[in-house]
Amino acid sequence: MNRLGFDNDKYVKLQSQNIRDRIAKFGGKLYLEFGGKLFDDYHASRVLPGFEPDSKVRMLLEMKDEAEIVIAISADDIERNKRRGDLGITYDEDTLRLIDAFRGIGLYVGSVVITHYRGQAIADKFMTRLEALGIRTYKHYIIPDYPSNIPLIVSEEGFGRNEYIETSRSLVVVTAPGPGSGKMATCLSQLYHEHQRGVDAGYAKFETFPIWNLPLKHPVNLAYEAATADLDDVNMIDPFHLEAYGVTTVNYNRDVEIFPVLEAMFRQIYGESPYKSPTDMGVNMAGYCLFDDEACREASRQEIIRRYYAAAVSVRKGMSEPHEMRKIELIMNSMGIGPKDRPVVAAALQRAEETENPAMALQLPDGTIVTGKTSSLLGAASACLLNALKKLAGIDKKLMLIAPGIIQPIQHLKVEHLGNHNPRLHTDELLIALTISAVTNPMAGYAIDQLDKLRGCEAHSSVILSHVDEELFKKIGVNISFEPKYQVKKLFHR
Secondary structure: OOOOOEOHHHHHHHHHHHHHHHHHHOOOOEEEEEOOOOOOOHHHHHHOOOOOOOHHHHHHHOOOOOEEEEEEEEHHHHHOOOEOOOOOOEHHHHHHHHHHHHHHOOOEEEEEEEEEEOOOHHHHHHHHHHHHOOOOEEEEEOOOOOOOOHHHHOOOOOHHHOOOOOOOOOEEEEEOOOOOOOHHHHHHHHHHHHHHOOOOOEEEEEOOOOOOOOOOOOHHHHHHHHHOHHHOOOEEEOHHHHHHHOOOOEEEHHHHHHHHHHHHHHHHHHOOOOOOOHHHHEOOOHHHHEOOHHHHHHHHHHHHHHHHHHHHHHHHOOOOOHHHHHHHHHHHHHHOOOHHHOHHHHHHHHHHHHHOOOEEEEEOOOOOEEEEEOOOOEOHHHHHHHHHHHHHHOOOOOOOOOOHHHHHHHHHHHHHHOOOOOOOEOHHHHHHHHHHHOOOOHHHHHHHOOHHHHOOOEEEEOOOOOHHHHHHHHHOOOEEEEOOOOOOOOOOOO
């Protein structure tokens, strides 16, 4: 459990040098498309155990005086209230969070660009909100037949319709709350406008996945397909790279589709293209930093199964289409894996069958699995969390750490004053009760001190957890999944 397989220090060093080399290749200005999450790339940290979620931003800080940030967000994502699966917040909320986070560490945020704009009223409201906060906003429009109609795209009726984003620094980092936000199109549009203004500018792409020098069907790359099932992304052999160099590399369909556009633009700007393939555009050194391939393979297999459950729950909630879940099923089938390959699933379901009530299982760092059942005092998630902390602290499972005199007043508050129908303690309430108990019971405090040891552990619930419980497990770093069914048969679930 929690076996490392990725050298993060080596990655930061190699990646930083590669970016510097790319900046030196273009004189004047570089548009650097940053794929994935900048501050908190938890997907990368899950499939590449040892990868630090903030590795990318560490590299940017080394160049903060030359860099500015442009955040791209799709008007379509604003309209449909698309949410980040890891944080549970909408993309527009995450845009504000990112601006605060960048500013908080001294990085300059130049502007926000609304992509895929077609007059959506909710996008207009968001732009008004940004401008009221003093943030410059720009609109980029949908181009018919993009990306196939190159003559139209590279014209006044194509990129020429987009508003030119005014930038002031030599390194412009284009990032977004999530995939499909139009980052690459934003960069290409800017190259067109810079050329119209007589400014030489270059483009490079910083995308962690798929990893170009790992096999096409490597679990790390397949986990990326599972993570982007809603986008219909497909990993594929880069045909341009194979033709140019006779070397097989991995890219994904959107980059391969857009490459002729970029190549045509560079030919107009420089007379020739500096890149012969989509792989050439990238600055990704992650593939050189795996030191335990099997650890990364197993971590990726677990991620794919979790993605399957997340998709199934999303379908159950009516928030996504079944084809997303089916795509992940196909990936699992191609790998010969299924839910049975996630040990906590069987343990949780067995415990639920034995007790005829919701149950949960959690696998500790040493591989031991603890479970929790539903009781009159605690929900299954809370019971499992408490049992896990006891196990890590070496405390007898039967030893009472929280006196009933502490739990009962909390239940009374919930039911009699706050209008809750469920008196059982959620995980956050459990930890508060445990902290209060630590005042008089040192063992309770010792149990609380074990929380950090749960980071990276796997867990599964036999029912859909409440938002409160789900968020708490995410905060403490537990990789949680659950069955696509509710605890009670109701139409409305909070």
